Amino acid sequence: MAETPIKIIFQLGQGQGGQDGSVSAKERRSHAARIGRLGSTQAAGSTMNKNQPSKHTVRYPAPRTQALYRLSVRKPNYASSSGSGSKSNASDSSSSSDEERQLTPPPLVLNGNSDPFAMLPIIITPLVNQCLTFMREALYPSIYYNSFFRRLYGSSHGPINVLQDNTWLPAQTARQDWETAAGSLTSEGQALACIASFLGNMAPLMPEAGRLKIRREALIYTTKSSQLLRRSLDKLPDAGGKSVLLRDPSLITHVFWLFRAAVFSENKSSVAVHGKVLAHSIMRGFDEGLVDHLMIIQAINADCDDATKFMRRTHFDPDWYRTIIQPIWAMAEYILPPIPEAAYVNINPTIEIPEVQEIFINSLRQAAYCEDGMQVPHEAWGPLEQRQLAFAWFVTQSEYTMSKLLQIYFDLRDGNYVPYQTGAQQTPTPGQRLTQMGLALGLLYYVRVLGHETKINGQDIRDSSPEIIRHLRSTMQQMSVIATEDEKQHYREAHAWVYFLGAFEEERKGIPPTSTWFQRRLAEHVNVSREKGWNTSSSWIEYRRIFRTFLYTDWAYPSGFAWFDRIVTMHATPV
Incomplete structure (x- = not known):
């Protein structure tokens, strides 16, 4: 059976008669009857044809029970649902006849198109x-x-x-x-x-x-x-x-x-x-x-x-x-x-x-x-x-990582210390506490960069780095003042990694050299560590090995290979 062609009928303005429209009143009534019969035929044959692919593919919303893991959430049939009370009334028989309910198709999942038949409860402007x-x-x-x-x-x-x-x-x-x-x-x-x-x-x-x-x-x-x-x-x-x-x-x-x-x-x-x-x-x-x-x-x-x-x-x-x-x-x-x-x-x-x-x-x-x-x-x-x-x-490991790191950071900052490897009864020193705060913030920043970047037209619409970096800078400023010389030596690799992450952010955002903070601190830290004998080398090869004991990937642009040695050389004199 050949498909009945569908005509788009525009509403006539006031004062316009049927003769002025492109379709006569008789044709409109005939067309409406054909569409009604077509809808009834489709409804009657839906059981037989439900497994056959349609010529015009229409997507339907996945049931909420089709979650990835919990597959049987109870679905009570409530008389009223969110927002529906303002749109329907059980006593309004003029808009809820059996015939209309039969001809109403299931809710459509839009493909970004408009809603010409007003099937949705909102106006598609x-x-x-x-x-x-x-x-x-x-x-x-x-x-x-x-x-x-x-x-x-x-x-x-x-x-x-x-x-x-x-x-x-x-x-x-x-x-x-x-x-x-x-x-x-x-x-x-x-x-x-x-x-x-x-x-x-x-x-x-x-x-x-x-x-x-x-x-x-x-x-x-x-x-x-x-x-x-x-x-x-x-x-x-x-x-x-x-x-x-x-x-x-x-x-x-x-x-x-x-x-x-x-x-x-x-x-x-x-x-x-x-x-x-x-x-x-x-x-x-x-x-x-x-x-x-x-x-x-x-x-x-x-x-x-x-x-x-x-x-x-x-x-x-x-x-x-x-x-x-x-x-x-x-x-x-x-x-x-x-x-x-x-x-x-x-x-x-x-x-x-x-x-x-x-x-x-x-x-x-x-x-x-x-x-x-x-x-x-x-x-x-x-x-x-x-x-x-x-x-x-x-996905869930990443979400847990972010929420837990935030909890640990704020617990440390607010004095609610968590157990340490050295013993639950030992209170961390200020330098120790600030270093662990910096590590938590550094990992939080890098996890966001690696797995949660959402760029559209070159702009990351979910960029969280500015505020994380601001807290990271404040933490490292306090650490540089409060930590003892022994603590700076003991945690030199942790501090180098944190400074590197901040320098990486400045490099990827194109911050002018005159406005950088982390890149200068990184160069100072690397050069001082070499002068004091804490590290034998200031090369990228050596520090890449250190950074990989925390978290570092070469595929995160821009790779440290492209700019680390340049930064260390540029700021060779401690600031």
């Missing part, structure tokens, strides 16, 4: 359409098409085709993230917050005038979404002390999008409120089987983005996160491709805090999979399920 296109064609591909994943899994077919690649593992995760976001567009409250969050990602890439307009629109969307959330909460019955968000799990998703919108609009007060509520609800919801691992990973990822950018503790407790992720790590250990232990177990002895030692070892192990000569072939990752599990190991 040109700006929203642009935002959806940005999400699909720029943001999600850029999150996963970074140096770390390209070295780990190969280069795919380029960033433009990431979502269409069926073989490259990060592409599958990017597609899953896109489907999760697009699936949230079926609820008005979630849709408004979701769009607002991605407008926050898009705004920094726009000219000044466009940036202000986008941020204003994002604020309008967020405000309305918050009103709809409050309306949904007010409609829920009293559950006798149970957390209000746990009565309807869709509300947790709503709060997540509001939290993400606050993160990327840099609204600190909103981040604090929504972050605290979201963390509490997710931790309780996971215990009750209402939240899956995918939601937790997405929420903690946004939490870490904001926490590292503004240097605060994460709202999610890293020790709780480790507890729920530990089973995934244990399973991954059996299927990860083997690499020589010598590549990651021999860490520098100046790393004294046991928890930091473990994090350094795990970070070295992850980086080793990307090193030249140790990259494993595609087949070594095993079938799809094993590859997904290994991918989850990389």
Whole structure:
């Protein structure tokens, strides 16, 4: 049976008769009848044809139960969901007839296009359409098409085709993230917050005038979404002390999008409120089987983005996160491709805090999979399920690393000392404490650079380095004043690595030589160490060997090989 051609019928303006339109009234009625019969035929034959590929491919949102690990989250059928109360009423028979429900297709996952048939609960304006296109064609591909994943899994077919690649593992995760976001567009409250969050990602890439307009629109969307959330909460019955968000799990998703919108609009007060509520609800919801691992990973990822950018503790407790992720790590250990232990177990002895030692070892192990000569072939990752599990190991290890390093740094800074290798009863000296603070900050910075860079048009929209480097500089300034001569000698390699990371940041950001701080301190430290006999050489070859006992990769641009010796020579005279 040949397909019935579809005609686009534009609404006639006031005062225009049927004869002035391009299609007569009779043709419009005939066309509407054909479309109605076609919809009925498709609905009746959907069971028979559900496994046959459609000529026009349409993606549908992945069910929330298709998380990577927890595969059966309970899905209560609540009468009201987030934001839906303002759009529908059970008593409104004029808009909810059996015939209309039969002809209504499942929610669509948009491909960045407009919404000509008004199927979504929000109006798809040109700006929203642009935002959806940005999400699909720029943001999600850029999150996963970074140096770390390209070295780990190969280069795919380029960033433009990431979502269409069926073989490259990060592409599958990017597609899953896109489907999760697009699936949230079926609820008005979630849709408004979701769009607002991605407008926050898009705004920094726009000219000044466009940036202000986008941020204003994002604020309008967020405000309305918050009103709809409050309306949904007010409609829920009293559950006798149970957390209000746990009565309807869709509300947790709503709060997540509001939290993400606050993160990327840099609204600190909103981040604090929504972050605290979201963390509490997710931790309780996971215990009750209402939240899956995918939601937790997405929420903690946004939490870490904001926490590292503004240097605060994460709202999610890293020790709780480790507890729920530990089973995934244990399973991954059996299927990860083997690499020589010598590549990651021999860490520098100046790393004294046991928890930091473990994090350094795990970070070295992850980086080793990307090193030249140790990259494993595609087949070594095993079938799809094993590859997904290994991918989850990389992602969750990185998130735990960031949240735990922030906790350790602030504990040390605030005087809440953690146990040391030399004994839990020993109070660290000021120089010892500052050195361990510098190591935690240095690793936090380098992990962000290696695995979380998201560049669009040459701009890293998730760059956390300025604030981390500011704290790192303050720490090293205090250390240079407070540490004794014996401590400076004992921790010389740790201090050299921290100075190197700051110099690396100045080099990659193109800071003029007259404005550098870390590069001058690095040169001074290297030259003084050689003059005092603490180190026998000041060459890059010697220091590269030292840096690799902490964490260093040659593929992180710009490589120290290209600039280390030049910096040391340029500032040969101590400053």
